[in-house]
Amino acid sequence: MASTVKDAILRGRKTVETVVEGGLNTVETVVEAGLNTVDAVVGKGRRGVESAVSLGRRTVEHTLLHGRGTMQAAVLHGREDIRIEEVPIPKAEAGELVVRVGAALTCGTDLKVFRRGYHARMIVPPALFGHELAGTVVQAGEGVGDFTAGDRVVALNSAPCGQCFFCERGQENLCDDILFNNGAYAEFIRIPARIVAKNTLHIPDHVKLEYAALTEPLACAVHGFEDSRPRPGDTVAVIGGGPLGLMILHVAALAGCETIAIVKHDGQVEAAKQLGASHVVQTTSIRKAIKETRALTEKNRGVDIAVEAVGVPEAWQEAVELVRKGGCVNFFGGCALGTHVTLDTNRIHYSDITLRATFHHTPAICRKALELIAGGRFQAQAFITGHAHLYELNRVFEELMNRGSEIKTAIVP
């Protein structure tokens, strides 16, 4: 009897153990299979997400460039009439680039164009607008070897032909067939093949895009200064406290000249001092400007170089009165079409005064300007006093017309 019970217990335990063991095996198999399934699902899910993200990114980029087809851009329609419109995103043909604009700077020339509604040489409305920019290449056309998508570049607003009478003589700024490009106040800009080949520059990594965008105006300033044939230690007077006047002043100060800034507004006095002016003459009276400037030179002799950077006939006349015998006047500021000035020929002849009128820049000077910006001594940050979105462009220009204290505003699309 007892053995029967024992037997039964033993058999029962074995059965239980078998069942438990079988059960454990089954559970382990299930768990293992489950884990495999989870891993597979997670892996698959992750791959799915990754591919969706990358597909999404590609789609967004593609849409931006091709699918969407349009971008926001400022279009100049005429006098004081800028409209932000949807226009086609440009595509890079052979030799061309499409650049995503990182910063486009306001400029005195653009302000003039805004006020007058046209520019004799650069822009006929309706037209894309803006010419000082730096950005990132998004598309390089066939045959472009020097640039590829992702490169940070500054593309100048023009390029000379390289073949005409003037180009062959190294006066590319006067090229008979100079090609201008506008359209910086936009999300993207097309850079024509000739500008890609001759006047598009790589930006060193440490230079901000908005600072690199100063290359164009700074090239004009460097050109105007060098064209005035400065000698070390010369005294240079600059009439006008606008962006270009201040740039010439700064370039002259960096070159070791004694500098006199002749300005009207309080903000310009501060800026001129910050940019290295040795003296500042603040006045709206031409007679006072001449008297005070001459008084700053030995025996009221007059300055070695006077640069006019306003672009009005009175300032042209004033400049001639500032220089010493044998001095140089640079009529740097362009006046409105049809403007004439009256000058004292007696003074110009018997005082042996050199008259120059520097216009625009050459490829070599553009490179020099970017080097100056990258070099660290040039105070790029002092020239960019505001930031605004493309949508605010009209307001920005209205404020510039009302002579605010802004020097340049970086338009960020």
Ligand SMILES: [Zn+2]
């Ligand atoms: Zn400009």
Ligand SMILES: [Zn+2]
């Ligand atoms: Zn040419």
